[in-house]
Amino acid sequence: MIIEVKTNQRNYPIIIERGAICKAAEIVYGEPGTDTAVSGTAKSGTADTGAVGSGFTNSGTAGFDGTKRGIIEPGSKAFIVTDSGIPDKWKEALQRQFPSSPMFIFEQGEASKNISTYKEILSWLASNRASRKDTVIALGGGVTGDMAGFAAATYMRGISYINIPTTSLSQIDSSIGGKTAIDLDGLKNIVGAFWQPSAVIIDTDTLSTLPARQLAAGLAEAVKSGLIGDAGLFEIFEEMEALAFMQPTAQADTLASRLDGIIYRSLMVKKAIVEQDENEASLRKLLNLGHTYGHAYESYYAGRYLHGECVAMGMMTIIQDEEIRTRLGKVLKMLDLPISCDADKGRIAELVMSDKKAVGNHIEIAQVDEIGKAHLETWSIGKLRDMLETVQQ
Numbered sequence: 001m002i003i004e005v006k007t008n009q010r011n012y013p014i015i016i017e018r019g020a021i022c023k024a025a026e027i028v029y030g031e032p033g034t035d036t037a038v039s040g041t042a043k044s045g046t047a048d049t050g051a052v053g054s055g056f057t058n059s060g061t062a063g064f065d066g067t068k069r070g071i072i073e074p075g076s077k078a079f080i081v082t083d084s085g086i087p088d089k090w091k092e093a094l095q096r097q098f099p100s101s102p103m104f105i106f107e108q109g110e111a112s113k114n115i116s117t118y119k120e121i122l123s124w125l126a127s128n129r130a131s132r133k134d135t136v137i138a139l140g141g142g143v144t145g146d147m148a149g150f151a152a153a154t155y156m157r158g159i160s161y162i163n164i165p166t167t168s169l170s171q172i173d174s175s176i177g178g179k180t181a182i183d184l185d186g187l188k189n190i191v192g193a194f195w196q197p198s199a200v201i202i203d204t205d206t207l208s209t210l211p212a213r214q215l216a217a218g219l220a221e222a223v224k225s226g227l228i229g230d231a232g233l234f235e236i237f238e239e240m241e242a243l244a245f246m247q248p249t250a251q252a253d254t255l256a257s258r259l260d261g262i263i264y265r266s267l268m269v270k271k272a273i274v275e276q277d278e279n280e281a282s283l284r285k286l287l288n289l290g291h292t293y294g295h296a297y298e299s300y301y302a303g304r305y306l307h308g309e310c311v312a313m314g315m316m317t318i319i320q321d322e323e324i325r326t327r328l329g330k331v332l333k334m335l336d337l338p339i340s341c342d343a344d345k346g347r348i349a350e351l352v353m354s355d356k357k358a359v360g361n362h363i364e365i366a367q368v369d370e371i372g373k374a375h376l377e378t379w380s381i382g383k384l385r386d387m388l389e390t391v392q393q
């Protein structure tokens with residue numbers, strides 16, 4: 001499956017294909033299993049077909065958006081950025097195809113998404129003589145994508161960047177939209193840039209090594225996408241919930257077999273929104289459903305819950321329609337995501353009030369009208385605080 005994303009900065013393909021990581025070089029350069037392309041021998045798309053590398057024709061699609069360019073320029077050298085938690089099998093799968101590419105491995109975890117790792121990546125690019133026509137490949141979750149993407153956005157005023165996300169969260173959420181960032185002085189994503197990738201390669205096989213809790217947390221964002229823009233996507237989760245009588249392994253197999261479709265549909269929801277509102281002026285805020293409380297829970301629990309788990313609780317707090325909350329609660333439970341918590345309401349209210357998205361005493365929040373349809377509402381901070389009293393956290 002290929003999604004064509006069109007933005008003002010650049011258009012790019014998102015390739016969703018099991019096993020795609022083993023074809024990354026082919027997808028990028030049009031030459032299988034080697035980075036000889038790095039020395040300048042790669043074929044870019046031909047004038048006849050407009051094809052962008054044989055990876056696309058392999059995927060049953062002849063080219064992307066009619067351009068005659070390759071995904072990256074012939075002769076562009078790849079610089080791989082990854083973290084210490086990515087299993088060797090995925091690193092090796094990539095390194096085999098890009099044998100002369102340097103690989104930068106940083107310590108896994110959000111704590112590394114900081115200015116010193118960012119600086120190390122820039123120094124590593126510079127010392128390896130990365131040029132303006134070279135490319136950064138990010139292999140990893142949202143932390144890797146955000147940091148490698150930001151380094152690519154700023155090195156030599158911006159070089160090409162290809163994202164190979166390997167967590168459910170990064171495949172579903174951070175693989176589209178062009179947000180890149182690092183944290184600073186305890187403030188999350190406070191330094192960053194909108195920098196669209198040249199391509200995104202999503203291989204759901206990589207999720208086979210992801211811990212189940214991480215997998216489920218990322219799926220909270222897919223549930224959110226269903227709620228705001230695709231009732232059919234939400235119903236996929238409800239169908240799985242109806243299979244709750246199955247053995248856990250059978251349930252996991254059912255989920256695995258549906259992952260490509262779930263990711264594709266989630267990205268289509270986000271694509272429709274970000275293409276209309278690239279810089280988050282308005283519509284894009286719909287994607288923040290559940291995030292106002294979610295971020296507050298995340299700060300409050302300081303690492304006890306994963307981002308997606310906090311979004312799950314945040315959606316349960318903000319959604320007002322009882323029937324929708326009941327349906328959502330069942331789906332989240334099926335995914336082993338938390339739907340209530342023991343947070344101190346007063347402290348959550350304080351954290352909500354200091355949300356960086358608040359303007360004066362107000363904040364725009366997403367609200368679900370019916371499953372698959374949402375709108376934005378401006379709420380006073382007081383209303384958000386009062387909500388905490390009326391809902392069971």
Ligand SMILES: NC(=O)c1ccc[n+]([C@@H]2O[C@H](COP(=O)([O-])OP(=O)(O)OC[C@H]3O[C@@H](n4cnc5c(N)ncnc54)[C@H](O)[C@@H]3O)[C@@H](O)[C@H]2O)c1
Pocket residue numbers: 083084085086087108109110113140141142143144146166167168169170173174175176177178179180181189206207208209210211214307
């Ligand atoms: N740019 C955006 O639009 C956007 C959107 C949402 C979130 N984010 C950012 O994403 C980050 C969170 O991303 P995340 O949840 O992917 O966390 P992460 O990148 O820290 O990955 C989680 C853990 O899983 C490990 N891992 C990754 N892939 C694996 C695999 N296939 N098998 C086994 N282990 C694997 C990593 O080493 C890490 O320890 C946050 O910093 C958040 O701000 C960015």
